[in-house]
Amino acid sequence: MSLLARMAWRNLWRNPQRSLLSLAAIAFGVTLLVFSVGLQIGGYEQMIGNTVRLLTGLAQVQRPGYLDAPRLRLDIPAARDLRARLEAGLRELAPGVVVAPRAQSFVLLSSERRSLGALLVGVDPRAEARLSSLPGTVHRGRYLRTGEEVVLGAALARNLGLAPGDEVTVLGSARDGSVVATVLTVVGVFESGARELDRSLAQMPLATFQDLFAMPDRVHALVLGEAPLDALPELVRRTRALLPPDPPLAVLTWEHIEPGVKQAIEMDFASGWLMYLILVLVITFSILNTFLMAVLERRREFGVLLALGFRHGRLLRLVLWEAALLTALGVLLGMALGAALVAYFAVHGITFEGMEVYAEQFNLPPYLTPKLTPFVLFSGPAVVLAVTLLAALYPASRVRAVDPAETTREVG
Amino acid sequence: MDALVTLRAVTKTYRQGEVDVPALRGVDLDIAAGEFVCLSGPSGSGKTTLLNLIGGLDTPSGGHIQVAGRDLARLSPGERAELRLRHIGFVFQAYNLIPVLSAQENVELVMELQGVGAAERHARARAILAEVGLAGLEGRRPAALSGGQQQRVAVARAIVSAPDLVLADEPTANLDSENGRRLLEIMRRLNGERGVTFVISTHDPEVMAFARRLIRLHDGRIQADERRDGPP
Numbered sequence: 001m002s003l004l005a006r007m008a009w010r011n012l013w014r015n016p017q018r019s020l021l022s023l024a025a026i027a028f029g030v031t032l033l034v035f036s037v038g039l040q041i042g043g044y045e046q047m048i049g050n051t052v053r054l055l056t057g058l059a060q061v062q063r064p065g066y067l068d069a070p071r072l073r074l075d076i077p078a079a080r081d082l083r084a085r086l087e088a089g090l091r092e093l094a095p096g097v098v099v100a101p102r103a104q105s106f107v108l109l110s111s112e113r114r115s116l117g118a119l120l121v122g123v124d125p126r127a128e129a130r131l132s133s134l135p136g137t138v139h140r141g142r143y144l145r146t147g148e149e150v151v152l153g154a155a156l157a158r159n160l161g162l163a164p165g166d167e168v169t170v171l172g173s174a175r176d177g178s179v180v181a182t183v184l185t186v187v188g189v190f191e192s193g194a195r196e197l198d199r200s201l202a203q204m205p206l207a208t209f210q211d212l213f214a215m216p217d218r219v220h221a222l223v224l225g226e227a228p229l230d231a232l233p234e235l236v237r238r239t240r241a242l243l244p245p246d247p248p249l250a251v252l253t254w255e256h257i258e259p260g261v262k263q264a265i266e267m268d269f270a271s272g273w274l275m276y277l278i279l280v281l282v283i284t285f286s287i288l289n290t291f292l293m294a295v296l297e298r299r300r301e302f303g304v305l306l307a308l309g310f311r312h313g314r315l316l317r318l319v320l321w322e323a324a325l326l327t328a329l330g331v332l333l334g335m336a337l338g339a340a341l342v343a344y345f346a347v348h349g350i351t352f353e354g355m356e357v358y359a360e361q362f363n364l365p366p367y368l369t370p371k372l373t374p375f376v377l378f379s380g381p382a383v384v385l386a387v388t389l390l391a392a393l394y395p396a397s398r399v400r401a402v403d404p405a406e407t408t409r410e411v412g
Numbered sequence: 413m414d415a416l417v418t419l420r421a422v423t424k425t426y427r428q429g430e431v432d433v434p435a436l437r438g439v440d441l442d443i444a445a446g447e448f449v450c451l452s453g454p455s456g457s458g459k460t461t462l463l464n465l466i467g468g469l470d471t472p473s474g475g476h477i478q479v480a481g482r483d484l485a486r487l488s489p490g491e492r493a494e495l496r497l498r499h500i501g502f503v504f505q506a507y508n509l510i511p512v513l514s515a516q517e518n519v520e521l522v523m524e525l526q527g528v529g530a531a532e533r534h535a536r537a538r539a540i541l542a543e544v545g546l547a548g549l550e551g552r553r554p555a556a557l558s559g560g561q562q563q564r565v566a567v568a569r570a571i572v573s574a575p576d577l578v579l580a581d582e583p584t585a586n587l588d589s590e591n592g593r594r595l596l597e598i599m600r601r602l603n604g605e606r607g608v609t610f611v612i613s614t615h616d617p618e619v620m621a622f623a624r625r626l627i628r629l630h631d632g633r634i635q636a637d638e639r640r641d642g643p644p
């Protein structure tokens with residue numbers, strides 16, 4: 001180690017209290033930064049994962065415009081072939097990929113007690129069981145198999161006064177304009193936790209749905225799921241390449257289908273920045289203060305170094321090295337502590353008062369699990385390192401004002 | 413003989429608020445290589461100012477200064493730093509040493525800047541510290557050395573790279589007479605054995621006794637310039 005490096009290192013410990021205090025401030029700030037970014041990113045992934053898994057899937061193939069104006073006739077023909085083709089074509093990218101066909105229509109559901117509007121979705125029960133968490137939330141009766149059956153959201157069933165084993169009348173209009181009027185048996189009631197779904201969603205086997213609504217081999221959506229989140233862009237690209245040219249079909253991602261989730265994430269991320277900014281500023285000022293004092297105290301010493309033949313530039317580098325050492329030490333300490341915290345809570349989860357209400361609204365489980373990613377570990381510390389070094393330029397630049405003729409004259 | 417240091421009509425005026433304070437009022441001086449010069453005079457007579465000007469730590473208000481053949485006015489700050497590094501050693505009245513470095517490291521610091529290799533640096537620092545009577549104390553930090561020992565480290569550091577010129581500003585002022593005499597003896601010996609030129613400022617008569625050439629400053633002017641022969 002060169003003498004200059006030794007000087008820089010030892011200078012840090014000339015005033016151990018001050019340096020330790022600065023070190024603690026940096027380490028604490030960085031710990032907080034790593035932990036909160038980890039919490040944020042972990043929360044988002046949970047939120048996205050739950051949204052995607054509940055019903056939406058990673059992406060859906062639909063007719064363009066169907067999402068905004070879901071008309072029955074805006075459907076995908078030859079659905080069975082297309083589904084098989086997608087499954088075969090995407091398996092290389094995501095071996096577990098599921099392509100779930102869905103057809104849907106708004107209908108009137110009637111019990112003896114009352115009638116309510118609902119969204120009736122024809123599904124492939126086996127595909128749904130793999131792709132969607134909804135079948136798992138059936139808490140009374142069972143999920144769909146085949147034939148003239150239906151499962152209802154818990155609130156919908158309650159409002160209609162229906163329980164598994166009861167019958168419900170469906171009133172709607174088919175693809176050809178004829179009236180749909182039939183009776184289905186309620187086999188199960190699900191409670192997904194998503195209020196909107198539990199109040200207005202009903203599912204039935206797709207084949208029966210297609211018969212009833214006069215749309216054989218036609219669906220409204222092919223839902224893609226069970227592929228890694230980070231493979232999404234590639235999934236979309238490959239899916240597009242597999243689609244037939246006519247009629248035109250669109251591949252919509254979950255962000256497109258559930259813009260609310262994406263917006264909530266973006267808003268939350270934006271509000272997080274303010275806190276991070278404040279944290280970084282606090283850290284920066286602590287460094288600034290430490291080094292301003294250090295430089296002012298050592299003017300005489302700097303004067304001697306200049307008399308020995310140091311140039312101002314070398315003194316500046318010396319002070320910057322000291323700042324860099326202290327900051328790097330604090331940042332490393334903070335990264336280690338932050339990573340340890342994140343790792344611990346990634347396993348154990350964090351929960352706090354009032355979280356359930358919020359969690360339900362955003363489709364989250366009632367606990368948070370932070371996540372350790374390179375972004376989480378490095379983004380905050382990198383900013384702290386850059387900003388503090390930039391800030392240290394100011395006290396360091398004060399060595400330029402040191403006049404050796406003046407400072408070496410002063411005695412005592 | 414070519415002069416190592418040449419001053420011609422050098423003046424220095426400090427500005428203190430609205431008032432001009434003349435520190436040097438026209439100094440002409442030649443110092444030859446190998447001289448042992450004592451700069452005496454009462455406090456405020458301009459000794460420190462003169463040493464700072466010769467060392468390029470400050471710039472004169474008027475006149476010319478040449479050191480080792482270079483006109484200081486023509487040198488950039490970087491070149492002046494280089495001149496100090498290679499040709500001039502400084503010893504101040506106190507607080508000469510870098511507190512976080514040991515005696516050995518303080519001496520090595522200048523050599524490191526000069527690009528001397530670690531092994532040679534180490535050996536030379538040990539040798540010079542032994543020469544000023546500090547063998548065994550190389551690893552001590554300044555705080556663990558007495559005032560006299562600290563000043564001897566400073567002299568060792570000033571001399572270690574065989575500079576042309578050592579400028580010492582009241583180096584014994586904070587020492588008792590025993591330690592002061594010891595320091596002066598060391599400087600005289602280094603002057604004799606190595607031919608290094610010393611310019612030492614003082615208002616201590618005991619120091620003046622060591623001088624081979626005694627320059628008296630008064631109110632920023634040279635009042636007397638006497639040479640003496642032979643060692644004291």
Ligand SMILES: Nc1ncnc2c1ncn2[C@@H]1O[C@H](COP(=O)(O)OP(=O)(O)O)[C@@H](O)[C@H]1O
Pocket residue numbers: 426427428433434435453454455456457458459460461462
């Ligand atoms: N920075 C300064 N500003 C104003 N006056 C100064 C400054 N430095 C020295 N002086 C004045 O210059 C004169 C010479 O000072 P100095 O060279 O320190 O004398 P000495 O070293 O012989 O005591 C004194 O009158 C002193 O007050």
Ligand SMILES: [Mg+2]
Pocket residue numbers: 459460461581582
């Ligand atoms: Mg003086």
